[in-house]
Amino acid sequence: MSSFQGNEIIHNVYQAEFEGKMRLFTRSAYPPHYGERKIGDLREWIPHRSKLAALIVKGHIPEIRRDMKMLYLGAAAGTTVSHISDILDRGILYAVEYSAKPFQKFLQLAMERKNIIPILADAGSPEGYSGIVEKVDFIYQDIAQRNQVEIFIRNFEFFGRRGTSGLIFVKAKSIDSTAEPEEIYGRVIESLKERFDIVEWTDLDPYHRDHISVYVRWRE
């Protein structure tokens, strides 16, 4: 596209003005997956639909390299996974999802993308897929569950190496629906600090309310 004036912030991820607004895109050889628009070879990445997009739009840019091996917990129907798959054009994405219904939709994506290994399993028991997933460079987790921090750590014990990065999205209400979000965030960060170095954390307002994301590095 000759008229394209974009700024590449991560491999294949562009921020560009379109229809009078700054928008996020990933360069993709594949068709739309969840009804997003495709302009030329760019697929729009909508921050309201994807928490990772919200994080990037807010200026927090995790280091994701195109040749990374990544483990993604909570793939759901594959909205965010589809964009990460665009980024990792020389990498591998192991994507775990527990729930059969969204997994069906996700499977369509996995069949068309050469870098996705789909796994229908409970992220709470990494034992079950420990003979499938290799040691990875990045673990991504978006599963709204009460013990999600514990699950995150458990997966690092199985598939992390020293220095493996991680991104965890926490929804205050799923951890404890009675306590104040700030208090819950404090608790979550404290328990992450025991095993990780915290790179940074932020809320996802206004795209996803009562959510934070914490970017960490495995210490062990």
Add this chain to the structure above:
Amino acid sequence: MWFGKISDDGVERSKNLKKSFLESYNSDPLPFSVFEYGKEIFGDDYYRILRRVAIEVAQESVEREIRREDRYVISLVRALDEITDTSNLLDERLRELREIKGSRIVEEFERKIAELKGLRSEIEREIESVMRKIAPNLSEIVGEKIGARLLEKAGSLEKLASYPSSTIQVIGAEKSLFKALSRIRKGKKAKVPKHGVIFQHPYIKSLPKKKRGKMARFMANKIAIAVKIDYFRGELDEMLGEEVRRKYEQLSRK
């Protein structure tokens, strides 16, 4: 590992990759990366083969899972009811026995009842976890327990998804509904039930009587939408639960 087992003389390659993929369980983290061994066997084809096996396995298990899970919950809910009834009955008998005579067998009897109650809470936990998986939106709105109860009354997720909200509102109150309907048919005054199973929800129970009908109607409405999302899409929509919460706060204030 998904392609075989490690033995003393290297890797013993699996003859059936789909089977070994499903059985690649290790109770502790492996001290090496699976890929290192896999590369030796498959070379550059490693990911291509892994991906092919993963997709084949996924296709088969996804079909199986979807068909099975709602029946599983329904059966568990019924088992739960039966255990509750049974343990209540046994509790009474135990009390009587203890009054008459304490003995070793009476103690044993007591232990077994306690075990049964332990099983009951395990079943409850299992119901919660499966409900979260197959009906995340329904669970978000009414909680896993009431959600499972609605599912049990309807018979399947498909049926529940096909119900209008007016039906959902009175699921579990069939007796009083039909009584009211027959009175209406005879031209008499009748009390039509406001709520069935969903009355158990604190958002309805805790409201003054006059407002319960309004809340039940609203909630049934959102449940009807939630179940349809669960059945057709299966992903959590956080807005729904939020709307119900807001309505409750609004009703409980004035």
